[in-house]
Amino acid sequence: MKAAQSSDGILVDRYGRVARDLRVSLTDKCNLRCTYCMPAEGLPWLAGPELLTDDEIVRLVRVAVQRLGVTEVRFTGGEPLIRPGLVGIVAAVAALDPRPRISLTTNGIGLDRLAPALRAAGLDRVNVSLDTLDAARFTELTRRPRLDAVLAGMAGAAAAGLTPVKINSVLMRGVNDDEAPALLRFALAHGYELRFIEQMPLDAQHGWDRAAMVTADEILASLRREFDLRTDPAERGSAPAETWLVDGGPARVGVIASVTRPFCGDCDRTRLTADGQVRACLFATEESDLRGALRAGADDEDLADRWRRAMWGKRAGHGIDDPTFLQPARPMSAIGG
Numbered sequence: 001m002k003a004a005q006s007s008d009g010i011l012v013d014r015y016g017r018v019a020r021d022l023r024v025s026l027t028d029k030c031n032l033r034c035t036y037c038m039p040a041e042g043l044p045w046l047a048g049p050e051l052l053t054d055d056e057i058v059r060l061v062r063v064a065v066q067r068l069g070v071t072e073v074r075f076t077g078g079e080p081l082i083r084p085g086l087v088g089i090v091a092a093v094a095a096l097d098p099r100p101r102i103s104l105t106t107n108g109i110g111l112d113r114l115a116p117a118l119r120a121a122g123l124d125r126v127n128v129s130l131d132t133l134d135a136a137r138f139t140e141l142t143r144r145p146r147l148d149a150v151l152a153g154m155a156g157a158a159a160a161g162l163t164p165v166k167i168n169s170v171l172m173r174g175v176n177d178d179e180a181p182a183l184l185r186f187a188l189a190h191g192y193e194l195r196f197i198e199q200m201p202l203d204a205q206h207g208w209d210r211a212a213m214v215t216a217d218e219i220l221a222s223l224r225r226e227f228d229l230r231t232d233p234a235e236r237g238s239a240p241a242e243t244w245l246v247d248g249g250p251a252r253v254g255v256i257a258s259v260t261r262p263f264c265g266d267c268d269r270t271r272l273t274a275d276g277q278v279r280a281c282l283f284a285t286e287e288s289d290l291r292g293a294l295r296a297g298a299d300d301e302d303l304a305d306r307w308r309r310a311m312w313g314k315r316a317g318h319g320i321d322d323p324t325f326l327q328p329a330r331p332m333s334a335i336g337g
């Protein structure tokens, strides 16, 4: 049965899905150059005036939380830790009533220094991306020699109480696909929660190749050579990661199999880019411009209504397997992963 578009309240789409989880990209810039994300030379970055100001971001998050039923806010990018106003933005969002849960996805560089201030501002948790524990591989994969900084960032986050610290890992064939067990051993030893993400066609270079992608089945088979994995009895809900108990638990490992086991039917995400565009999906080819409306003087209810309309048009699925699939013009780093 199809739902009816709500004129007030929640962000519902025509398939009845309700978006409660907002991903906000704070910048499209980054201090790494992961090969599956951007080219070595970087990208044509958004110009300063195109970016939402700190106050504009907080206003749009307030509209989402107070008028649209959003309960989770995750800051991402690009690399969100390089946004100068980050701590103030987190503090302002944490002061909202009702208070959303607040998390951050980061490459971890500089997190050891920033974690206490972020925690004090109201950040609840972090996800730190780490694809390899080998320093030479890290440098090859991210094109920057910063493995030690990432490891220090994770430790700093845990010490500051930004827990559970979750690790996001992308495996690439012939690069780091032998490292799944080592990454899990590392996560278990430090009390971090590891989740593997299947590589998606969102790189700026459009170099994604399905045949080269390391699948969830391959990742699980590799882990099972060393660990006993049992289906996690916990309710998955709208979480993108399918999780397994490791060696009887309570430790878990997750796999986000966006490509081989899509979870679009349970998706509860809405996205705001650093230049103020609402995207109903990572893979959407349409966007809805809230920045223009906001700067033209729209009131909060007008902004909320534009957001509702944008989400109403969300497609049923990402369609990666459809022969007509078109990769979105914006790469992952400019959407907010």
Ligand code: SAM
Pocket: 030, 036, 037, 076, 077, 078, 079, 080, 105, 106, 107, 127, 128, 129, 168, 169, 170, 197, 198, 199, 200, 201, 202, 203, 332, 333, 336, 337
């Ligand atoms: N810079 C931060 C970081 O790396 O965590 C936040 C932004 S990054 C785009 C968010 C997540 O997307 C990271 O975990 C990264 O590994 C993942 N990612 C980037 N490109 C991807 C791709 N093509 N397929 C799957 N995951 C990707």
Ligand code: SF4
Pocket: 030, 031, 032, 033, 034, 037, 038, 077, 078, 079, 107, 129, 333
């Ligand atoms: Fe930067 Fe994150 Fe993209 Fe790596 S995945 S280049 S850290 S935005």
